[in-house]
Amino acid sequence: MDSNQILDEIRDINLSYMLLAKQMLREDRVSAMYRLGINQDVADILEQLTSAQLIKMAASNMLLCRFRFDDRLIAEMLSTDSRDQSVAKSHASILMAGKSAEAMI
Template identity: 35%
Template sequence: MFVYDPKSEIKEFNLAYLTLARKLINQDVQSAIQTLSIKQDVAEMMMSLSTEQVERIAAGSVVLGAFALDDYALLSQLSRGVVYSPTVPSVPTLNPSAGPEAKRAPFTRKMKVATC
């Protein structure tokens, strides 16, 4: 019998988030800080963590990264093909395969990834 284990899914998500965050920071610190909505000292600490520390942090019961999709209008715009562009936060990029309705009302709110 399958027993749902949310803690293992949280760990998997956290590992993926920390791995991605560390790759982004390693590639371009300032861009990663903006994209991840973290501070310089957090970025530095993330890069200083050992593999064991990353795994221990990821195994906690807290989701480390969360999408700022608590706004119905923002989620509605994203579902119509408007894609967030981190290089120009106030100007979205339209997905050409989204169709004509995506061109009606692009959002102007910046999408964030929150950290705990």
């Protein structure tokens, strides 16, 4: 994959992510903030973005979304094949919820 292809993919991911985030915030703000791992300030900014601003931000050469976990335990809980997948996912959600929400913008 050449660098232009990678940049195009990043822009597509950014646009999809931001459109999804805005939709989630419109439908259920509290749940969206939890699922996206964002705080009140970032939610306010995302909701107020115009279409032109959203497209401009999506055109960045940096990914605007990121993994919400940075430790091996959560990664293993989410990726391991276990008999009781719902318990592992719930436990991982609890651990991630305990981490502070960070601004993505």
